[in-house]
Structure formats: structure tokens, C-alpha cells
Amino acid sequence: DVKVTQSSRYLVKRTGEKVFLECVQDMDHENMFWYRQDPGLGLRLIYFSYDVKMKEKGDIPEGYSVSREKKERFSLILESASTNQTSMYLCASSYRQGTNTFGEGSWLTVV
Amino acid sequence: AQTVTQSQPEMSVQEAETVTLSCTYDTSESNYYLFWYKQPPSRQMILVIRQEAYKQQNATENRFSVNFQKAAKSFSLKISDSQLGDTAMYFCAFGSNFGNEKLTFGTGTRLTIIP
Numbered sequence: 001d002v003k004v005t006q007s008s009r010y011l012v013k014r015t016g017e018k019v020f021l022e023c024v025q026d027m028d029h030e031n032m033f034w035y036r037q038d039p040g041l042g043l044r045l046i047y048f049s050y051d052v053k054m055k056e057k058g059d060i061p062e063g064y065s066v067s068r069e070k071k072e073r074f075s076l077i078l079e080s081a082s083t084n085q086t087s088m089y090l091c092a093s094s095y096r097q098g099t100n101t102f103g104e105g106s107w108l109t110v111v
Numbered sequence: 112a113q114t115v116t117q118s119q120p121e122m123s124v125q126e127a128e129t130v131t132l133s134c135t136y137d138t139s140e141s142n143y144y145l146f147w148y149k150q151p152p153s154r155q156m157i158l159v160i161r162q163e164a165y166k167q168q169n170a171t172e173n174r175f176s177v178n179f180q181k182a183a184k185s186f187s188l189k190i191s192d193s194q195l196g197d198t199a200m201y202f203c204a205f206g207s208n209f210g211n212e213k214l215t216f217g218t219g220t221r222l223t224i225i226p
Contacts (some may be wrong), residue, residue, distance in 0.1 A: 031212050040120070043216040058213065061113060090156065094212040097144045102156035 003027075006091050006103035013110050019078040021106050030095055032074035036060065037088040037105070046089075049074055066074030081110045113138045113205045117217035124193055125225050131178075132188045132220050134203030140164075144206035145179065145186045146214070151199040159201070162186065163207075190222075198224045 004025045013019050025032065031050050035043040035058075045058030046064040063085060067075045074093075078085055086109050091103040114137045124130040136141045136145070147159040169177050174194075178187045190197055203217040212223050 033213060035216075040218055042115075042117075042218040043204075043214075045215075046128070048213050049137045065161070089176055092156075097208065097212045098146065098161045100212060100214065102159070104156045 001063075002006075004091055004093055004101050004103040006089075006106045008106050009104065010107045011109070013078075013108065015082060016108055017081050017110075019064065019081050019108065019110075021091075022107070023075075023076070023093075023103055024072050025072045025093040025101070026072065027093060027095070028071065029093035029099075029101075030062075031093060032068065033092045033094075033100075033107065034058075034064075034074065034076045035090045035092065037090055042092060046076065051076055051108050063075040080107075083085075083110050086110045113140075113143075113207070113215045115203055115205050115215050116219040117203055117220050119220045120218070121221045122224070123223040123225055125197060126193060128190050128193055129189060130193055130222065132190075132201050132203075133223065134186045134217055136184050136186065136190070136203070136205050138184070138205065140207060140209075142208045144208065145177075146204040146206060147175070147177070147186075147188045148202045149197075149214075150202065150219075151196075151198045160188065178223075180197060193224050195224050195226060198222060 007022045033048040034046045049055045049068040065077045089106045094100040145162045174191045204214040
């Protein structure tokens with residue numbers, strides 16, 4: 001069964017800490033995405049990548065960066081975590097429209 | 112930029128009944144994709160059904176079907192013979208036909224199936 005794995009399901013970090021959220025897919029997909037999910041706001045795209053070392057900003061990139069050194073791995077980085085970044089983060093991968101596969105999500109609480 | 116609107120934050124229905132979730136969208140593109148995703152309490156997002164805008168026939172997947180009205184930019188999801196396992200958040204999403212496969216999501220509808 002194809003999978004997108006988010007290694008950290010629940011994290012609690014302090015304000016100002018650097019946070020890494022890791023996502024790995026085993027489907028050889030070119031495209032990978034990071035979304036943020038908040039109640040009443042749905043899912044909003046933070047960043048996406050369509051190839052190794054390639055990235056593009058989504059709708060809410062401020063305060064985030066990403067890294068894609070290998071095809072299967074896409075990392076979301078919060079350089080200096082703030083309380084307004086407390087949220088659920090979802091990673092997804094795809095190879096064409098309609099093939100998005102999502103991870104189980106990472107709950108991040110910043111205190 | 113595309114927008115997706117789900118005007119029903121919460122819905123509930125008795126088991127075995129039929130329920131319809133609404134979704135409208137706005138785009139200037141003529142060919143695109145529309146999706147309904149389900150997110151159960153376990154949080155794993157699952158694709159329920161997809162519709163390609165150039166296809167006039169409404170998509171169906173077992174108990175799930177859509178009513179796609181391209182001119183009205185409406186894309187509703189009908190769940191027939193609802194089951195307890197249908198309890199979840201449902202998200203409507205828009206996918207462009209150009210370039211990458213990023214999605215624009217609505218705000219979601221929380222559906223509860225009552226036994």
C-alpha cells in the first residue's frame with residue numbers, strides 16, 4: 001500500500017524554537033505539498049515542490065521554509081516557532097492531478 | 112486565483128438516509144478538476160470522488176455521487192444510504208489543469224451520521 005509518512009504526529013515546542021516536520025513518500029511521486037489545517041479555514045497550502053531542490057510558495061509561506069534534498073523527502077521548517085503556528089500540518093504527494101495521497105498529519109503546539 | 116466555498120459547517124443525518132453537501136467554486140479556467148475528500152476522526156485524508164470539468168457526466172463511486180453544474184460553478188456531493196462510517200469532515204477541493212497538482216480547499220463540512 002502506498003504511503004506518505006509524517007514521522008512526528010504530536011509535537012510541543014516553545015516559542016522561538018526551530019521546528020522540523022518531516023514527510024517521506026514511497027511512491028516515487030514528483031510533487032510534494034505541505035498544507036496547514038485550521039478549524040473554519042480548511043486546508044491552506046504553505047509550500048510545494050515539483051522536483052528535487054525545487055520549491056514554490058503556496059498561499060501562506062510566511063514564517064516557513066522547506067527543503068527537498070531527495071525525491072522521497074520533503075521537510076517543513078519553522079525557523080522561529082510562534083504561537084500562531086499552532087496547527088495541524090498535512091503533507092501530500094502526487095504524480096498527476098487527482099492522485100494526491102496525504103499523510104496522517106502532524107499536530108504542532110507552540111507554547 | 113480560485114476560491115472554494117462550503118456554506119454548511121456542520122450537518123447531521125440519520126443512518127440510512129441520504130445527505131447532500133454543497134460546494135461552490137470560482138475560477139476563470141475552462142478545464143479543471145474537482146474533488147471531494149473525507150477526513151475521518153483518525154485524520155487520514157481520503158479521496159472520495161473526482162470530477163473532470165470537461166466531462167458532462169456526473170461522477171459516481173458506489174454510494175457517493177456528485178451533481179456537477181459547470182455553468183453555476185456548483186459541485187455537490189450526495190451520500191446515499193448513509194452509514195456510521197461516513198461520519199467525518201468533508202472537503203471540497205479545486206485542482207487546476209495547468210502545471211502542478213496543488214489543490215485549493217473549501218473550509219469543510221462536518222458530517223455526523225446518527226444511529
